Amino acid sequence: MEQVTPGDGHALARYRWWQQFSRSLFHLRLRIDAATFETWSVDVRIGGDEDGNVHAQLYRDGVNVARSALPAAFPVPGGVIEVAASAYGLKRCDYVTPDGARRQLVPDPASAEGRRAHLDRTRPGFSRALGTASVIVLIVALVVGVPQGIEQITTIPVVADTIGTFISPFQLPAWANISLVFVAIAASTERALRLRHNWLLDGSLFEGGE
Structure with missing residues (x-):
């Protein structure tokens, strides 16, 4: 896994229709206590930066808190979010708890992954x-x-x-x-x-x- 660096606090950008095959966006809603929930989001630009390097950005309630090259393992409450990519998109975006249990994050409904998940449901x-x-x-x-x-x-x-x-x-x-x-x-x-x-x-x- 690559080194995780702190985020710069920028806001999560809205998913646009023209980003269908260049951006992956997934979300995880975590219960912090009886009355508090946090939404953690992973944003990956599949095409990479000007050098071709693919990074994942981590957001908490829409605010950038961390960044890492892939494959990445972001510490979050109760576990880590593991992210890995292939030449065609993401091959893993899972919330992993210390006992090894895995839960795949939910794709943003506007994303290509979200539309494919909608097709699977409907x-x-x-x-x-x-x-x-x-x-x-x-x-x-x-x-x-x-x-x-x-x-x-x-x-x-x-x-x-x-x-x-x-x-x-x-x-x-x-x-x-x-x-x-x-x-x-x-x-x-x-x-x-x-x-x-x-x-x-x-x-x-x-x-x-x-």
Whole structure:
């Protein structure tokens, strides 16, 4: 986990419709005592800063109190908020208590994650079908893409001289390979909207795993 630094006290910005795939915003309502609640919010700009570094901002009742590069672990009352990202969005935004219990934070209703959660609540059958389709697409991309990648590696002279060459059983035209890449990216993005991440399906082809 990265080092957490103090926030500067700025107010949490309203979520805008054009930030659907560039910003993730999650909330956690915590009971402090019998009469007091606090809302903790995690704001992540997925695109990163000018150097490409992705940071999470932590807010308490709309006021910035901490900042950290990802992966982050923010101390909050009764536990920590853990945040981690993939190439497609967040893969974890959980409230973790000392006994190891986890609770995922609630996505802001205006965010892409919030809209995906709304679809899951209102049309659960379609939501499940969409999630299943995403997994199938990523399995196909893995099965087809890995042998082709190995073939490309074994065309390098030094590799070919050492272990020989490998011919992939899948020989797709360029347009089909490009289409498969875009469809797989869309599938991983859909899974990221639900904070689903598997190192093999979502990470091996395009981001190098965990």
